[in-house]
Amino acid sequence: xxxxxxxxxxxxxxxxxxxxxxxxxxxxxxxxxxxxxxxxxxxxxxxxxxxxxxxxxxxxxxxxxxxxxxxxxxxxxxxxxxxxxxxxxxxxxxxxxxxxxxxxxxxxxx
Amino acid sequence: xxxxxxxxxxxxxxxxxxxxxxxxxxxxxxxxxxxxxxxxxxxxxxxxxxxxxxxxxxxxxxxxxxxxxxxxxxxxxxxxxxxxxxxxxxxxxxxxxxxxxxxxxxxxxxxx
Numbered sequence: 296x297x298x299x300x301x302x303x304x305x306x307x308x309x310x311x312x313x314x315x316x317x318x319x320x321x322x323x324x325x326x327x328x329x330x331x332x333x334x335x336x337x338x339x340x341x342x343x344x345x346x347x348x349x350x351x352x353x354x355x356x357x358x359x360x361x362x363x364x365x366x367x368x369x370x371x372x373x374x375x376x377x378x379x380x381x382x383x384x385x386x387x388x389x390x391x392x393x394x395x396x397x398x399x400x401x402x403x404x405x
Numbered sequence: 406x407x408x409x410x411x412x413x414x415x416x417x418x419x420x421x422x423x424x425x426x427x428x429x430x431x432x433x434x435x436x437x438x439x440x441x442x443x444x445x446x447x448x449x450x451x452x453x454x455x456x457x458x459x460x461x462x463x464x465x466x467x468x469x470x471x472x473x474x475x476x477x478x479x480x481x482x483x484x485x486x487x488x489x490x491x492x493x494x495x496x497x498x499x500x501x502x503x504x505x506x507x508x509x510x511x512x513x514x515x516x517x
Binding site: 299326327329331337338339340341342343344384386388391392393394395396397398 | 409436438440445446447448449450453455461463464495502503504505506507508509510511
């Protein structure tokens with residue numbers, strides 16, 4: 296079973312703060328790295344699918360970077376809003392299987 | 406609207422009984438997946454299916470069975486052989502490798 300780790304496990308920030316968290320994954324047999332946002336009582340929602348070393352993706356105030364050689368990805372949220380409160384999951388794809396990290400739970404205080 | 410429907414949302418069963426969780430999608434996605442979540446843990450893959458009439462074991466397939474007779478449907482049976490069946494179960498599908506997964510809203514199974 297592959298080891299995909301996310302840090303921190305949880306994070307409390309004030310509205311307007313920018314924040315970032317980390318996903319670490321094996322640096323071999325890399326196919327893709329996924330990021331998802333999972334709000335309470337909703338389904339996980341895909342944010343990014345990243346495949347190339349050095350990839351940077353952006354969706355509104357959320358962006359992500361990828362380093363496949365050293366096995367990490369960063370997710371950044373600029374100017375956090377209360378509606379950004381959710382658990383952010385990363386997932387490492389090798390072959391046909393997607394292995395998830397434990398998630399980072401973000402809480403944004405108004 | 407297209408999406409994935411999981412039913413029921415909550416399910417209670419007595420120990421020793423088999424139970425089947427439903428997952429239906431109208432997205433025309435080929436690949437479908439079942440994940441399990443336990444408190445404090447990440448999602449773990451139970452089974453997946455890339456095409457109709459074919460499926461593969463994931464990391465924690467013991468005590469579970471699936472079928473994929475139709476593209477739209479991928480039911481999961483939790484058998485009495487599953488030692489710790491109480492968990493939250495998520496079904497997902499995917500169009501192709503360029504896209505992320507689309508998830509259902511989950512079924513919370515409690516075995517008493």
